[in-house]
Amino acid sequence: MKTYLVFLLTIILGTSAIKQTFEGYKVYKIIPRTQDEVNVVKDLQTKGIGQLWDDQVNINYEVRIMVPPHKDDEFKNELVRGYIGAEELISDMQRLIGDQLQPVKRNSRNSEAFLGMTWDKYHTLDEIYKWLDDLAATYPNIVKTVVMGRSFENREIKGIIINYKPDKTDKVIGMLEGTLHAREWISPATVSWIVKEFLTSNDPAVRSIAEDIEWHVFPVVNPDGYVYTFTDNRMWRKNRGTRNFTSCAASGLLDDASNGVDLNRNFDFVWMSMGASSNPCLNTFAGLAPASEPETVAIVNYVKNINSQGKFIYYYSFHSYTQLIVVPYSNVTGMDVLKADNYGDMFEIAARGAAKLRQRFGTIYRYGTAHDTLYVMSGTSFDWVKQETNIPVSYLIELRDLGEYGFLLPPEQIIPNNLEIMDALVEMDRVTRQMGYYSGTVPVICTLSVVTLCALVSLLM
Ligand SMILES: [Zn+2]
Structure with missing residues (x-):
């Protein structure tokens, strides 16, 4: 009572x-x-x-x-x-949630720290944003902070631009998008690690990726939702838009479950056609119109802007969980995969990345379209970016694990997750360069033989 x-x-x-x-x-x-x-x-x-x-x-x-x-x-x-x-x-979910906020016992693998950021537990939005400011202050000639827009609750959507060659005229551009879904805490922990590697690694391959590309990095594009997972409900996924409030208790959900839109169903890519809901109470609620949410608008405008500034070749959207490299487009299967005109190349780059990733700890990532690996989706950011810009490499990466812990991935797994993802990114960059995408000399039409091979591999997975 x-x-x-x-x-x-x-x-x-x-x-x-x-x-x-x-x-x-x-x-x-x-x-x-x-x-x-x-x-x-x-x-x-x-x-x-x-x-x-x-x-x-x-x-x-x-x-x-x-x-x-x-x-x-x-x-x-x-x-x-x-x-x-x-x-x-x-x-007991609460015990695992508590574990996620406690630093794991120190050993050589998890004791890494960089300018106050650590990867032995999960960090709050304030900690992440402070770290971005500290990076800009420490590397004034390489890193600058940028705010792409504001969230529904008026928080900054803050990121950084890493640019080792500011005077270069023919820019090659990449973007990392983290935490579109609030509860997927491994996403910002991965993106921040990639930033650390770009700034500190001595590996020549990592140095090439870091220095040949102007990187636009946003660890948390859904800041309201992310904060809400710390303050109110660890399992929140959507943004915190309240415009579609309706009582949800009758559906067996929290009564205020409608206070949010699934940002990864809100983009103008075959919006609301499949794998999305018009019911505000559900986790896949797509909003009342494409790009109805301020977070979506911020990403849309930002991507259009950087696309006009140089050769935009990478867009990575980091989610969890299921261990997947998802290739556009998320509404197609069979021969319709050719609607993405370099599907064969994207499939091969993903395959090579997954093979490399597996070498370190044996972790298996599957790859292919959403239809073939997960389930159909519409209104997703990475599909929209591909459709809008015809970028050669746009993936949604579902990080660890396969569901043993799911969203409550123990902090012991953060660094192993990050190490293997870094291996994959390096390998995928190597293949992308080999294919000529940096110079723009490759034909973007996937040959039939490559696609046939892709389809065969897909069937064998
Ligand atoms: Zn997600």
Whole structure:
């Protein structure tokens, strides 16, 4: 009763929700084998028994569902009734959330630090933004901060430009986009590591990438959502736009789940056509129109601007989890992959990157279009960038892991994740250069033989 009163007061006063605890919440893995089982899993959320981590529920695809302790018996009863098996992956989400904010014990691998930034735990927006300022102050001739726009709650979307050759006239440009989805904390931890490597590595291959390209780096493009994952709800994914508020309690979700738009469904790329929702309560809510959100508008304007300034060759959008290098376009499969005119090259660059990545720790990344590796999507940033600029290399990278911890990846894995991703970026750059994209001499039409090979490889994966 007391909790209910506080909750009611919070709504009446119009303040943000009370910080949600995930104490005793379990996460289960379910693989529905029939359409009936798919329906049972979807109903678990509708009935308020659990909340799905995944955007879609499909036959023979793993889904993860988090279940509060007071619903655990009901959850198990529903599974028994539906003859469905489930595997418990996480026994207490709150313990893992606590772990993410505690530095891991120091050893040679995780003791790295650079100008106050560390990769032994996850960092707040303020810490990340301060670090960007410190980088600009420390490397005044190479690094400058830039604000691409402001969020719904008027926070800066801050990044840096790394430019070792400011006088170069024929610029080659790349962009790193982090944390479009708020809860994917490994994303800014990866982007910041890449920055550190660009500024400090002695590896000649890394030096080439760092110094031959003007890099535009934005570790957190959804700052409101990211802050909200620290202050209120660790599992928040969307931005914090409140214009489409509607009560969501009847769908078994948090009542204020509609206070946000999925930014990676909000871009003007076959918007709202597939893998997106018009229901504001859902995690894939695409907004009421393409680029309805200030964060999307900021990215759109920024990308158009840098595209006009030189040869724009790299766009990387970092997400988690599932270990994928996703190749545009996310709405096509079969021969329609040729709608991206250098699909064969993008597929090969991704394949070579994934092969290199695997060498360090054996981590397996799959690669290909979203349709072939994950599920169809529309309104995504990396697809929009490809369509808008015809950039040769635009990927969405889903970082670690495969779902053992998912969004709650332990900090022990940050540096191993970063090391292997850096290996992949270096290899992908090597292949991209070999293909002639720096000089712009390659034909951008994918040959039929390459695509046939791509398709065969795709089938074998
Ligand atoms: Zn994501």
